[in-house]
Amino acid sequence: MAADGQASNMDNNLANGSSVAASAQPPRPGVLPRIQTRITTMAASKPYKAENNICHDDSSRPVKAQTIDELHSLQKKRSAPTTPIKQEVTAQSPTAFSTISEEERQRLQLQSISASLASLTRESGPKVVKGDPKRKLETPKAHEQHHQYFTPNISTSDSALKFTHILYNLSPAELYEQAIKYEHGSFITSSGALATLSGAKTGRSPRDKRVVIDENTTDELWWGKGSPNIEMDEHTFLVNRERAVDYLNSLDKVFVNDQFLNWDSENRIKVRIVSARAYHSLFMHNMCIRPTPEELENFGTPDFTIYNAGQFPCNRYTHYMTSSTSIDINLARKEMVILGTQYAGEMKKGLFSVMHYLMPKRGILSLHSGCNMGKDGDVALFFGLSGTGKTTLSTDHNRLLIGDDEHCWSDNGVSNIEGGCYAKCIDLSHEKEPDIFNAIKFGAVLENVVFDEHTREVDYSDKSVTENTRASYPIEYIPNAKIPCVGPHPKNVILLACDAFGVLPPVSKLTMAQTMYHFITGYTALVAGTEDGIKEPQATFSACFGAAFIMLHPTKYAAMLAEKMKKYGATGWLVNTGWCGGRYGVGSRIKLPYTRNIIDAIHSGVLLNAEYTKTEVFGLEIPTLVEGVPSEILNPMNAWENKKLYKETLLKLAGLFKQNFEVFSKYKIGSDNKLTEEILAAGPNI
Numbered sequence: 154m155a156a157d158g159q160a161s162n163m164d165n166n167l168a169n170g171s172s173v174a175a176s177a178q179p180p181r182p183g184v185l186p187r188i189q190t191r192i193t194t195m196a197a198s199k200p201y202k203a204e205n206n207i208c209h210d211d212s213s214r215p216v217k218a219q220t221i222d223e224l225h226s227l228q229k230k231r232s233a234p235t236t237p238i239k240q241e242v243t244a245q246s247p248t249a250f251s252t253i254s255e256e257e258r259q260r261l262q263l264q265s266i267s268a269s270l271a272s273l274t275r276e277s278g279p280k281v282v283k284g285d286p287k288r289k290l291e292t293p294k295a296h297e298q299h300h301q302y303f304t305p306n307i308s309t310s311d312s313a314l315k316f317t318h319i320l321y322n323l324s325p326a327e328l329y330e331q332a333i334k335y336e337h338g339s340f341i342t343s344s345g346a347l348a349t350l351s352g353a354k355t356g357r358s359p360r361d362k363r364v365v366i367d368e369n370t371t372d373e374l375w376w377g378k379g380s381p382n383i384e385m386d387e388h389t390f391l392v393n394r395e396r397a398v399d400y401l402n403s404l405d406k407v408f409v410n411d412q413f414l415n416w417d418s419e420n421r422i423k424v425r426i427v428s429a430r431a432y433h434s435l436f437m438h439n440m441c442i443r444p445t446p447e448e449l450e451n452f453g454t455p456d457f458t459i460y461n462a463g464q465f466p467c468n469r470y471t472h473y474m475t476s477s478t479s480i481d482i483n484l485a486r487k488e489m490v491i492l493g494t495q496y497a498g499e500m501k502k503g504l505f506s507v508m509h510y511l512m513p514k515r516g517i518l519s520l521h522s523g524c525n526m527g528k529d530g531d532v533a534l535f536f537g538l539s540g541t542g543k544t545t546l547s548t549d550h551n552r553l554l555i556g557d558d559e560h561c562w563s564d565n566g567v568s569n570i571e572g573g574c575y576a577k578c579i580d581l582s583h584e585k586e587p588d589i590f591n592a593i594k595f596g597a598v599l600e601n602v603v604f605d606e607h608t609r610e611v612d613y614s615d616k617s618v619t620e621n622t623r624a625s626y627p628i629e630y631i632p633n634a635k636i637p638c639v640g641p642h643p644k645n646v647i648l649l650a651c652d653a654f655g656v657l658p659p660v661s662k663l664t665m666a667q668t669m670y671h672f673i674t675g676y677t678a679l680v681a682g683t684e685d686g687i688k689e690p691q692a693t694f695s696a697c698f699g700a701a702f703i704m705l706h707p708t709k710y711a712a713m714l715a716e717k718m719k720k721y722g723a724t725g726w727l728v729n730t731g732w733c734g735g736r737y738g739v740g741s742r743i744k745l746p747y748t749r750n751i752i753d754a755i756h757s758g759v760l761l762n763a764e765y766t767k768t769e770v771f772g773l774e775i776p777t778l779v780e781g782v783p784s785e786i787l788n789p790m791n792a793w794e795n796k797k798l799y800k801e802t803l804l805k806l807a808g809l810f811k812q813n814f815e816v817f818s819k820y821k822i823g824s825d826n827k828l829t830e831e832i833l834a835a836g837p838n839i
C-alpha cells in the first residue's frame with residue numbers, strides 16, 4: 154500500500170510541476186526515492202502532462218504501432234514503384250503510354266521463372282511464389298493473392314502441391330541476411346564484406362566440364378586433344394538438368410538473378426541464374442552487369458540460363474560422369490547445369506565459355522584478359538592465365554579500369570563482359586594493392602578466407618582453407634572504374650606469364666608472329682589452387698591464355714587477334730610476372746613495383762622506342778633500360794648465379810614449348826599457310 158501511495162503521490166507532484174520540490178523532500182526512512190529519468194525535456198521544453206493519473210514522456214512522438222510486429226512493419230517501406238512498361242503505339246492500342254499493371258507484370262515475371270524451373274517430364278511442378286517463405290505476410294493462401302504465384306497446370310504430383318519461393322534479384326543487404334541466417338560459414342568481416350565458404354571445392358573443376366555434342370557443335374567446336382570441351386550427349390544433359398531442377402524445386406526457396414553480360418549494348422546477352430545459395434546469388438550480382446529497374450521490367454526471356462544445384466552431386470551411374478561433379482553446357486538449349494560443386498567461379502567461367510562461342514559468330518573476339526585505359530584514351534589488354542596478374546595489373550590507380558578478366562574486341566573497340574572483378578586475395582595487402590583492398594567492403598563476397606573470430610579482421614596470409622582465396626566485388630568499387638566499361642581499340646597487348654623456371658625476361662617486345670606464337674602457346678606456371686587439385690606451381694600451356702574457356706579451335710581466336718592488332722596497330726609484349734634469379738624455390742618472384750614500372754613504361758610509349766638486345770633461344774627483344782627496374786634483372790641470364798644451370802633450364806623450357814606447339818603446326822592461320830610458317834619460326838630456336 155505504501156508503494157502505491159508513494160507512486161500516486163509522485164505522479165501528482167510531477168503533474169503539478171513540483172517534482173523538484175518532491176525530490177528535495179527527504180525520503181521517508183527506509184524508502185529510497187523514486188528514480189526520475191527526466192524532469193522536463195530540453196529540446197521541446199514541454200512539461201510532462203498527466204492523463205488518468207499516468208505520466209507520459211512525450212518528449213519524442215510516440216510510434217504509430219500497437220504491437221512489436223506493427224512496429225517492425227513500419228521499419229521497411231516499399232521499394233519505389235518501378236516505371237511502367239511503355240508499349241508500342243498500335244492500331245489496337247492507340248494510346249502512346251498505355252501500361253500493363255504491376256499485377257500483370259508480376260504474373261509475367263513469375264510465368265517466365267516458372268517456365269525456367271519446369272520439369273521436362275512431369276505435367277506439373279511446384280508453384281512458384283515471390284518472397285521469403287519465413288516472411289508470413291508474403292506467403293499466399295491458395296485461394297487468395299492469385300497474382301502472386303504461377304502454376305502452369307492442375308496439380309498431379311506432390312511436388313506440384315508445394316510452393317517454391319523465388320527470391321528474385323535481391324539486393325546485397327537482403328542477400329547478406331539470407332546468407333547469415335541460413336548458410337553455415339557466412340560472416341560479416343570487419344571491413345563489411347561477406348565471408349563465405351565454397352565447400353569442398355575451392356577452385357574450378359575443368360575435368361568435369363561437359364559440352365553437349367550435336368549436329369551443330371560436332372563441326373563447330375574444338376574437340377579432342379588439348380580441348381576443354383569434353384563431350385556429353387543430349388540425353389545425359391537432360392538427365393542432369395532434371396536432377397538439378399528437381400533438387401532446386403525441392404527447396405523452400407531458390408534465388409533467381411536476371412542480369413546482363415557485355416557492356417557493348419548491341420551485343421548484350423541476357424542471363425538468368427537459378428541457385429540455392431545467397432552466396433551464389435550475391436556473387437553473380439557482383440560479377441554480371443546489374444540491370445536498372447527499367448531494364449529488368451523489359452527483361453523478357455533470358456538468352457541463357459544457369460541451373461546451379463552445386464550442393465547436390467551428379468549420379469555416378471549416369472553415363473559420362475567420372476566424378477560427383479558435373480558442369481554441363483548445352484548450347485542448343487542455351488542452358489548450363491552445375492552439380493556437385495559450389496565454387497562460384499564455375500558460373501562466371503561457364504558463361505565466359507558461352508561468350509567464347511556466341512561472340513566469334515558475330516565477328517567479335519572474346520578474350521581472357523584484363524583491360525584498362527589511360528587518361529588519353531590509350532587502351533591496354535592484359536592476357537594471362539589464372540594468377541598471372543590480370544586483375545592486379547589492370548587495377549592501376551593512374552588508369553581507368555575497364556575490366557579485370559573477360560572482354561570482347563569488336564569493330565567498335567573493347568567492352569567488358571562482366572559487371573565486377575574477381576581478385577585473388579592470398580597475401581593481399583593495402584600497401585601493395587590499395588584499390589583491391591579497399592574494394593573488399595559491404596557487398597563484396599570473400600571466399601574461403603580466414604578471419605579472427607572476435608574482431609573479424611581477415612588474415613590474408615592464411616591458407617588454411619585454400620591458397621585460392623578470392624574476392625568478388627562490383628567494378629564500381631574500384632574508384633577509377635570506367636563506366637560504361639567500354640573503350641577504343643587497344644594500343645598495347647600485354648601477354649602475362651608467371652614463369653616458374655625464371656628464364657623468361659621480365660619484359661620483351663614482340664613481333665606480330667611472336668605475339669601469335671605466345672598467344673597460341675599460353676604459357677605460365679599455374680599458381681596453386683585455382684584449378685582444383687593443383688597444389689604446387691608447375692609449367693602449364695593453355696591456348697589463348699584460357700584454353701579452359703575457349704569453344705572453337707585456338708587458331709580461330711588467334712587469327713582474329715592478329716587481324717585486329719594489325720588493323721588497329723597494336724604492339725605485343727611479353728611480361729614475366731614470375732620468377733627471376735633462379736627457378737621457383739631458388740629465385741624469387743619479380744617484385745610487383747618493378748612489374749608496375751615496366752607496365753608504366755609500356756603505357757607511356759617510352760619502351761616502344763627504347764634500346765633493345767635479342768636473347769638467344771627464344772629470340773626475344775629485351776630493353777637494356779627501364780626506369781625504376783634494376784637493369785641486372787632485365788636479362789635473366791645476368792640475374793642467375795649459375796650460368797650453366799640457367800642455360801640448361803632455358804633449353805628445357807624451350808623444349809617444352811616446342812613439344813606443346815607440335816599439335817598446332819598442322820593448322821593454317823589466314824588464307825594461305827604463310828602465317829603458320831611465320832608463327833612457327835617465331836618460337837624458340839633449338
Ligand SMILES: Nc1ncnc2c1ncn2[C@@H]1O[C@H](COP(=O)(O)OP(=O)(O)OP(=O)(O)O)[C@@H](O)[C@H]1O
Binds near residue numbers: 538544577578
Ligand atoms: N610481379 C607481379 N606481378 C603481378 N602480380 C604479382 C606479382 N608478384 C606477386 N603478384 C601477385 O600475383 C597475384 C596475381 O593475381 P591476379 O588476381 O591478378 O590474377 P589473374 O590473372 O587476375 O587471375 P584469374 O584469371 O584467376 O583471376 C596477386 O595475388 C598479386 O599480388
Ligand SMILES: O=C([O-])CC(=O)C(=O)O
Binds near residue numbers: 357
Ligand atoms: O575462374 C576462376 O576461378 C578464376 C579465374 O578467373 C580463372 O581461373 O581464370
Ligand SMILES: [Ca+2]
Binds near residue numbers: 543557558575576
Ligand atoms: Ca582475376
Ligand SMILES: [Mn+2]
Binds near residue numbers: 521539558
Ligand atoms: Mn580469369
